Amino acid sequence: MTTIRHNWTKEEILNIYNKPFMELLYEAATVHREHHDPNTVQVSTLLSIKTGGCPEDCGYCPQAARYHTNVEGNDLMSVQQVKAQALRAKSTGSSRVCMGAAWRNVKDGAEFDQVLEMVRTINKLEMEVCCTLGMITENQAHRLAEAGLYAYNHNLDSSEEYYKEVISTRGYEDRLQTIDNVRKTNVTVCSGGIIGMGEKIEDRAGMLVALSTLNPQPESVPINALVAVEGTPLAEEKPVEIWDMIRMVATARIVMPETQVRLSAGRTQMSREGQAMCFFAGANSIFAGDKLLTTPNPDVNEDLKMFEALGLNPQKPFTKKVQPQSVEASESKFQALGEKPKWTRPEHKIERNEVAKQQAKVLK
Numbered sequence: 001m002t003t004i005r006h007n008w009t010k011e012e013i014l015n016i017y018n019k020p021f022m023e024l025l026y027e028a029a030t031v032h033r034e035h036h037d038p039n040t041v042q043v044s045t046l047l048s049i050k051t052g053g054c055p056e057d058c059g060y061c062p063q064a065a066r067y068h069t070n071v072e073g074n075d076l077m078s079v080q081q082v083k084a085q086a087l088r089a090k091s092t093g094s095s096r097v098c099m100g101a102a103w104r105n106v107k108d109g110a111e112f113d114q115v116l117e118m119v120r121t122i123n124k125l126e127m128e129v130c131c132t133l134g135m136i137t138e139n140q141a142h143r144l145a146e147a148g149l150y151a152y153n154h155n156l157d158s159s160e161e162y163y164k165e166v167i168s169t170r171g172y173e174d175r176l177q178t179i180d181n182v183r184k185t186n187v188t189v190c191s192g193g194i195i196g197m198g199e200k201i202e203d204r205a206g207m208l209v210a211l212s213t214l215n216p217q218p219e220s221v222p223i224n225a226l227v228a229v230e231g232t233p234l235a236e237e238k239p240v241e242i243w244d245m246i247r248m249v250a251t252a253r254i255v256m257p258e259t260q261v262r263l264s265a266g267r268t269q270m271s272r273e274g275q276a277m278c279f280f281a282g283a284n285s286i287f288a289g290d291k292l293l294t295t296p297n298p299d300v301n302e303d304l305k306m307f308e309a310l311g312l313n314p315q316k317p318f319t320k321k322v323q324p325q326s327v328e329a330s331e332s333k334f335q336a337l338g339e340k341p342k343w344t345r346p347e348h349k350i351e352r353n354e355v356a357k358q359q360a361k362v363l364k
Ligand code: SF4
Pocket: 054, 055, 056, 057, 058, 061, 062, 063, 064, 101, 102, 103, 104, 134
């Protein structure tokens, strides 16, 4: 059985990524079979519980308020709305619900309390609950854990070097700090990134170094292909080649053998054959539903047909880790502290972000 290493170097990872394709595929599939059932793939549903109006400047994101995109903003959904959507997702095979809010960071108060209630509600539906809410403090991580959160998502997006070319409103160290805060609880870590943002292969390897050298490694690593949205700074980037996606999935699988590798955004640009190769190379999760936060995603019936054609079974919830208990709000040991941590604001100038912002001013 392959052992888990936390000392991968960029050179080693580049050597894996650049192997002859068939050799890479064979090695990744071998590692995958040692650690996972190759015929099981988790179906997860991503819900945008609060859409748009985000103060950050992530160059790939149509939810950033400063860019002019066709995303319509929504206030925080109600617990009942979220419950209804989670039940619908469960009925079509999802075992995990990931709730995303377009926030820079979590602020203690009524909205966070509402999110905690959503976590309790979905956990009681016997589904894994994941949240992606921006930066969080250790106390907020404990409150989410107590509510029954299974996973917290906080993507590193790219290498530390290339991150600075995409986002100027917060630093890489904030990402790592939030992951560290989550690690102080029993909530699992979900962290991955995006390819196709104009980065070099070295940046992809750099991101995998940052993820694989975390100890423990993240339980979940989403690999996204950029969905270039009009109005965002990265709107003109070319679609990711399927070979790059397969290489990235395979490399992630080899350096993080136990991790759930998630084939995330960008599946509408991939054929079923391409996705099948990603599963063979070690991807063992997809996101279902016609939208991934705000970008298009394959229809759930198409995914079910693909599963049937490939003989894949949806993974049951809590296969990798037992279900957390949900503590009711009235019995909570962790109260709101109203902390105001000083998350970084590098605010360096990223030319294409500035251009997109100026264009938005003209159009709005
Ligand atoms: S990726 Fe998240 S933090 Fe960045 S602009 Fe979009 S919603 Fe905001």
